Amino acid sequence: MEINDLKCKMVAVLGFGQEGKAVTTYLLKHGIKPVLFDARPWDEWEEKDKQYIRDLGVNFIFHPDWLKEFKGFDVAFRSPGIRLVDINEATKKLRVKPTVTSQTKWFFEHCSCRIIGVTGTKGKGTTATLISEILKSKSQTQNSKFHTYLTGNIGNIQPFEILDDLKQDDWVVYELSSFQLQDLERSPHIGVVLMTTSEHLDYHSDTEEYLQAKMPIVKFQSSEDFAVINADYPGSMEIGQQGSGEKYYLSRKGEVEKGCYVKDGQLIVKNVANKNFQFPISNFKLRGEHNLENISAAVIAGALAEADKGTIIKVVSDFKGLEHRLEFVAEKNGIKFYNDSFSTTPETAIAAIRSFTEPLIVILGGSSKNADFSELAKEVATAENIKALILVGQEASKIKEAVGKVGKFKGHLLEGARSMEEIFKQIKKYARSGDVVLLSPACASFGMFKNYKDRGEQFKIFVGNFE
Numbered sequence: 200m201e202i203n204d205l206k207c208k209m210v211a212v213l214g215f216g217q218e219g220k221a222v223t224t225y226l227l228k229h230g231i232k233p234v235l236f237d238a239r240p241w242d243e244w245e246e247k248d249k250q251y252i253r254d255l256g257v258n259f260i261f262h263p264d265w266l267k268e269f270k271g272f273d274v275a276f277r278s279p280g281i282r283l284v285d286i287n288e289a290t291k292k293l294r295v296k297p298t299v300t301s302q303t304k305w306f307f308e309h310c311s312c313r314i315i316g317v318t319g320t321k322g323k324g325t326t327a328t329l330i331s332e333i334l335k336s337k338s339q340t341q342n343s344k345f346h347t348y349l350t351g352n353i354g355n356i357q358p359f360e361i362l363d364d365l366k367q368d369d370w371v372v373y374e375l376s377s378f379q380l381q382d383l384e385r386s387p388h389i390g391v392v393l394m395t396t397s398e399h400l401d402y403h404s405d406t407e408e409y410l411q412a413k414m415p416i417v418k419f420q421s422s423e424d425f426a427v428i429n430a431d432y433p434g435s436m437e438i439g440q441q442g443s444g445e446k447y448y449l450s451r452k453g454e455v456e457k458g459c460y461v462k463d464g465q466l467i468v469k470n471v472a473n474k475n476f477q478f479p480i481s482n483f484k485l486r487g488e489h490n491l492e493n494i495s496a497a498v499i500a501g502a503l504a505e506a507d508k509g510t511i512i513k514v515v516s517d518f519k520g521l522e523h524r525l526e527f528v529a530e531k532n533g534i535k536f537y538n539d540s541f542s543t544t545p546e547t548a549i550a551a552i553r554s555f556t557e558p559l560i561v562i563l564g565g566s567s568k569n570a571d572f573s574e575l576a577k578e579v580a581t582a583e584n585i586k587a588l589i590l591v592g593q594e595a596s597k598i599k600e601a602v603g604k605v606g607k608f609k610g611h612l613l614e615g616a617r618s619m620e621e622i623f624k625q626i627k628k629y630a631r632s633g634d635v636v637l638l639s640p641a642c643a644s645f646g647m648f649k650n651y652k653d654r655g656e657q658f659k660i661f662v663g664n665f666e
Contacts, residue, residue: 200274200298202309205231209271211297212236213286214278215252215259221357222276222302223255233276235259236269272297276305279378303351303379306358307387312369315500317351318380318416319393319435321547324353325485325521326393326493326500327374333501333514334370340510345369352376370504381412383419386442389503390417391427391496394489395434396546406434413438420444427499429492430455447471447503449495451488459495466495466515471502482516487525489550494518523655525551525639528662533632536662539639540655543568545575548641552578552585557635559584560626563598564591565642565654575641576601580608587611587629589622594642618647619657623665 210226212219215237226233234257241249241261252259260268266289269275275297277286283299290296307314317327331349338345345366350358351374358373365371373387395413396406417426420442428439430448439446448458457470467477480491494515501511520526521541528536539551543565552561559582563575572594579585579602587610590598595614602608611629616622626636638658648654 202229202231205229205274208273210234211269211272211275212278213269213275213281214238215261216278216280218302218357219276219278221359222278223257225302225359225362226276227255227257232257234272235261236265237261238263238265274298274300277301277382279303279376283382299382301379301382302358303373303375304383306362306373307383307385309362310365310371312365312367312371313389313504314371314373314387315389315391315504316373316375316387316416317391317393317496317500318375318377318395318413319391319429320396320544321542321550322393322489322493322496323374323376324541325490325524326391326496327351327353327372328521329494329497329515329518330391330500330504331372332518333497333506333511334372334504336510336514337501337504337506340507343368347372350374351379375416377409377412380415383415386415386417386419386424386444389425389427389500390420390442390444391500392416392429392435392439393496394429394432394492394546395438396432396544410434410437414441417442417444425503427458427496427503429496430458431492447499449492449499451491451495459499461491461495466491466498468498468502471499472505474502474508476508476512478512478516484517484519485525486527487550487554489547489554490520490525523651525554526655528659531662531665533634534630534665535635536658536665537635537637537639538655538658538662539637540644540651540658542639542641543643543651545570545572545641548639549575549578551637551639552582555635555637556584558586558631558633560587560589560630560634560636561585562589562591562622562636562638563641564593564595565640565647566593566645567597568643570594570641572598572601572641573604576605580605585610586634587613587625589613589616589625591616591622592640592642592646598641619654619661623661627665 210233212233334347345368347370350356353374418441422443424444426444429435430450448455450460465477523541526538613625644651644654
């Protein structure tokens with residue numbers, strides 16, 4: 200199906216968030232007037248958003264029971280947060296069911312250039328950005344005439360904003376969540392599978408469904424494509440074995456025959472696009488052992504995209520990482536503050552804690568994602584450098600209970616803070632010169648904060664005012 204085929208069809212856009220707006224703009228650009236659906240009631244939208252929607256000149260149905268009105272459509276563009284199971288349930292009795300697609304699915308079917316797709320439970324944004332930086336540097340230093348676009352979950356560019364302008368030699372680096380991947384029928388030319396454990400169990404029924412949703416990252420690859428797989432996680436390996444793409448592996452725990460691994464303080468690249476080289480990890484500005492996995496994946500992908508050794512080493516060594524991801528904020532009175540607000544799972548909080556040997560004050564907690572905190576509790580109890588835990592939000596009691604079951608934690612357990620201001624009052628009481636204060640919540644942010652960005656920004660504001 201091509202874009203012009205939609206002009207004579209009834210088209211719906213399901214969900215009018217950032218992605219729904221991008222889809223609507225793209226359709227209108229091509230002379231197609233969709234009907235908009237969203238579960239948020241009309242009276243809850245801000246006036247500027249209402250006016251924006253009115254100015255579009257399209258029909259819209261905004262209320263919690265919108266699925267009951269979803270009838271008579273030929274094609275529907277699903278936003279990532281709209282579950283396929285809910286759409287299928289709503290349309291099962293219809294004589295003619297709509298073709299359900301998405302911005303991501305349509306993009307993959309109509310993209311004229313090569314795509315590097317990146318998925319995983321965590322690390323997607325960091326890895327995708329680093330790959331993009333390597334390719335951008337390649338185009339400058341190796342005198343290659345192509346453009347690199349960073350899109351998907353990260354970046355300021357929506358996929359439909361660039362789709363019509365892409366040239367055959369361009370590269371698109373696409374960060375992909377399970378929500379975006381689950382109904383794809385094409386895989387990227389280079390599919391990167393990072394650390395994959397479990398997440399979004401409030402969306403997926405169980406971990407196996409979550410892994411199945413991610414499999415299209417490599418499932419439809421041919422022998423001319425490439426899969427980059429984190430060999431240290433069973434979930435990543437299960438996904439990575441799909442498809443016919445040539446397999447490359449990365450590991451922090453052992454050597455690999457084709458790919459990248461860490462050994463004796465070196466990042467070693469072996470048999471990747473006829474490249475073999477190594478360079479010291481002491482040169483990296485990114486902190487945290489888990490980031491060695493992200494760097495390794497980016498190095499492999501960059502080499503497969505024909506970036507040379509010098510370009511890869513320089514870009515990796517200079518890369519400082521992303522905001523809200525183990526971000527160094529400031530040092531105040533000898534106390535260092537790190538913002539890892541993007542950490543919404545126990546696994547990423549564990550990784551952040553392991554990045555430090557200094558005395559730690561760790562801020563944990565937030566809203567529920569049905570996570571299991573047992574491994575995080577073990578890490579907290581056995582890490583001799585954690586002097587205090589500040590537990591906040593809905594999951595504070597669950598984390599406290601998990602730590603209590605381990606029974607070895609000797610630091611302070613601080614509770615009751617209901618705002619960032621109250622959190623910093625607790626920090627002020629216990630932090631001393633030489634300490635590190637780490638915001639790595641292991642939970643979603645809703646409740647006390649709008650989102651992880653709001654949580655991280657508030658943290659940085661209070662760091663700036665810390666005396």
